Amino acid sequence: MKTFAALLSVLLFVSGCSSKKPPSKSPEHIATLTKYTKPQKAETPSYILKNKTPITLALLDEYEKWRGVPYAYGGNSLNGVDCSAFVQSVYADAFGLKVPRSTINQAKSGYEVTLKERDAGDILLFKTGWDTRHSGIYLERGNFMHVSSKRGVSISNINNPYWKNAYWQTRRVLTR
Numbered sequence: 001m002k003t004f005a006a007l008l009s010v011l012l013f014v015s016g017c018s019s020k021k022p023p024s025k026s027p028e029h030i031a032t033l034t035k036y037t038k039p040q041k042a043e044t045p046s047y048i049l050k051n052k053t054p055i056t057l058a059l060l061d062e063y064e065k066w067r068g069v070p071y072a073y074g075g076n077s078l079n080g081v082d083c084s085a086f087v088q089s090v091y092a093d094a095f096g097l098k099v100p101r102s103t104i105n106q107a108k109s110g111y112e113v114t115l116k117e118r119d120a121g122d123i124l125l126f127k128t129g130w131d132t133r134h135s136g137i138y139l140e141r142g143n144f145m146h147v148s149s150k151r152g153v154s155i156s157n158i159n160n161p162y163w164k165n166a167y168w169q170t171r172r173v174l175t176r
Helices: 001-018 027-035 054-066 082-096 161-166
Strands: 111-113 123-127 133-140 143-148 153-159 167-172
Touching: 027 054, 054 153, 054 167, 082 123, 082 133, 082 143, 123 161, 161 167
Parallel strands: none
Antiparallel strands: 111 167, 123 133, 123 167, 133 143, 143 153
C-alpha cells in the first residue's frame, strides 16, 4: 500500500509538471488580473494639508482613495492605473469635470499658467523622456499627487531635482 501511494504521488507530480515554459505576462497584464488590496487607513492621515480649501480637501479625499494603487500602463482602476487615467478619474470624481484621457491631450486642456502661478488642482505636466510625458495634480507647497512607476499613487515635490528638471507646463482647468 505504501508503494502504491508513493507511486501515485510521483505520477501526479510528474503529470503536473510541464517542460514548456509558460508565456510571460507583462506587468500591466498581471496588474489587471491581480485583485489589489488597498492598504488599511492609518490613524494619522498620509498627508497633512496646510491650506484646507474645498479644492485641497477634495483632492486629499481622492488621494486617500487611490493612495498606493500600483502603476499599470493603460490601467484605469484601483487594480492599476497610469498617470493620465488617475488625473482623469480625480477630476471626474472630485469636481465632476471631464478631462482628456491622454497626457498629450491634457496638455491642451484649460489654459497654461506659469509655475509661479500654480494653484491647487492645476495639472502639472512633465517630459520624462524623449517622447514620454507624465501628469499629476498640484496640491500645495510644491507637492503634487501622481502615479509613480515605483511607488504607485503617491505625493512628490516639484522641487525634487528630477521633477524640477522634467517640468514642462502647468494647465488650469478648474475655475476659481
